[in-house]
Amino acid sequence: MRVPRAALVCVGSELLAGQVNTHQAWLCVRLRRAGFEVVGESSVPDDAQALRRALERALAAADAVIVCGGLGPTFDDITREAAAAALDRTMSFRPALWKTILKRFARRHLRVPEENKRQAQVIAGATILANDAGSAPGQFLRSRGRSLALLPGPPSEMHPMFEGLVLPRLKKKHARDVHPAAFSVRLSGVPESAADERLAPVRARWPQARFTILASGGEVSFHALTAESSAPAARHARARLRREILDAVGEFAHGEGETTLEAAVGARLKARGISIAVAESCTGGLLGGSLTSVPGASSYFLGGVIAYENAVKNRRLGVPSRLLARHGAVSAECAAAMAKGARAALNSDMALAVTGVAGPGGGTAGKPAGLVFVAVCGPGRSNSVRRLEVHGPRETVRQRAVTAALRLAYDALS
């Protein structure tokens, strides 16, 4: 089976002036999961000629082309014109679409700038893609067996339009007879290289499949994708892939699909009715920030103490002064005492603590930048401390520390 191909074109001078391109990773994950292979991405400025050339190249290389950005009302929004030129088609003003746009403004009691009329220009043969979150409608086109989707740039508009309107059409057009078998797993507590080595035999057994391993902030995610000719064959292949992958790295897995470690910890806390608190030194609040990134975290997360200064560790967490004097703030002893202190101060069932040298300064020969201790206290009588040495800049050290603490909680809740 040939896997259908997709290509991305991201439009906007800001993407070439320092703004982070968030479209690429977001779209790649979703296209892959739907059974598409993404064969290329390009970012182009607000320049109709450059965009037209990029579109022509993308249409030559892929079955489906997704364009994000350049559908706004101003002179430098050139995606409609460039796409019409690339497909050699005309555009026309659609009064009904204009009425929809006018209504949207009226609901918000806003004046409609005359230039917004450009957003009612539609390429011949296009299906209009409604935008519930903004004024720029999208367009979906078919040409010589290819699909071309034009979507607005703001993620809050692009995301629901892609998932609700574009992806179902792409699956129907290009993946009707292709039955993707995709399996993803997220790992923590294991270096990428070690995970990769353990997974090598699985890769060898599936020469026709595509595998990707990604490491980010101390988590590793592994994706497998293969295409089968029938739905039952795909279900069977997925079950086999899943079994083989979990046999190889299951002990490090905290979730299938896109489950983040903080969500996996949250799910275990919620299922068992256990509350949690944190005590943070070098992470300065990032561990609490991570736990509370999960909607509904208030059902298990109580709060914590950010104890950056030693006096705060002593007074607010009850870490004994003589412990600090003897072992220092960056020590297994201090981490354990911080966790115990947070559990008592917040009256929680369990608590996590982090202390370390985030760097780049502040390290010594015995305690270099990157040395971190994470500790867990509870639930019940369980306690444990882990030591890690991270090589990398300040934010890498802090992110790894958060991941290590979360993994400690995940294991303590097993």
Place this chain on the structure above:
Amino acid sequence: MRVPRAALVCVGSELLAGQVNTHQAWLCVRLRRAGFEVVGESSVPDDAQALRRALERALAAADAVIVCGGLGPTFDDITREAAAAALDRTMSFRPALWKTILKRFARRHLRVPEENKRQAQVIAGATILANDAGSAPGQFLRSRGRSLALLPGPPSEMHPMFEGLVLPRLKKKHARDVHPAAFSVRLSGVPESAADERLAPVRARWPQARFTILASGGEVSFHALTAESSAPAARHARARLRREILDAVGEFAHGEGETTLEAAVGARLKARGISIAVAESCTGGLLGGSLTSVPGASSYFLGGVIAYENAVKNRRLGVPSRLLARHGAVSAECAAAMAKGARAALNSDMALAVTGVAGPGGGTAGKPAGLVFVAVCGPGRSNSVRRLEVHGPRETVRQRAVTAALRLAYDALS
């Protein structure tokens, strides 16, 4: 003056499978600052043919082409071969370079895999770019007035090599007679559209300059770039641009260049010898995490209390129960009490507090998701609270809340 052009090619199948492309924004900021206009970026998989075509296109469009990734030792590292093919040049094995690579492994007591020999293959005419942080050397090539730099993918290797070895060469080759006048400013406490409107007259007065406005997490950054034919003319143009831009939006500026708001707050705290603490509800620690992202934050940041649960607000921050009962946890009164409580509990000169409904759940008609109060207490007798309503998903609300709290601190320290 024509501004020299740069193009980026990012190599690696992982960039098309969900890994975030961090090269693009990082390189664009630095190239722009050096006076280059970035005219395009493309991400290609580990496929020599696709990369060769991308290189040929980039070399046709730009004066300088930066390639990141694909210089590793394994079979799927294809950048050297693809670049040699694109330039129609041969490659040869360099024994001296191989010795350097061997020494690096020996220092770390590691066995050298035979396949690493590929990393000692050098394209005819290339200058070798030393890599102090990894085993993959870079290469710098000149062809028909163009420059081509091949750099490894890991940011810890690519960043110092680009700044130390590539950028000086690019400036010398392409920007010798071009004197860029660049000015950037970062704003907070103002919506992007309002900043844009105020800056419109500046843009109109400089038709030959390039302007970019970027909004991210509640901060707005504005960049201006123009090219002059002499160094004095560039200095003069920059001074004029700076004055005009600051006249238009100076009241919202917290820093020039790339100064983040947390760094600007930190600098004011440090300069005045003032210590700070935080009390966080809906941000769960992100405000502390942001303040401590600045190296050396320990000289002014003491710590804080993450008070997610109301009992923690009451017991650890002394927010009166009757205040919580009467006004609710999401109120100006509660924010002010939390800031006051954190200042007392942490014994700091000033404190910041955040409370709000991060969403998506938890909102009511009177207090919808996105409603946030931020408060500052101190230094001295100053106190203030700000209310904001953020439209967007949970992480947008939390990020805006952090920015609003930091801006409040910045203003309190003026």
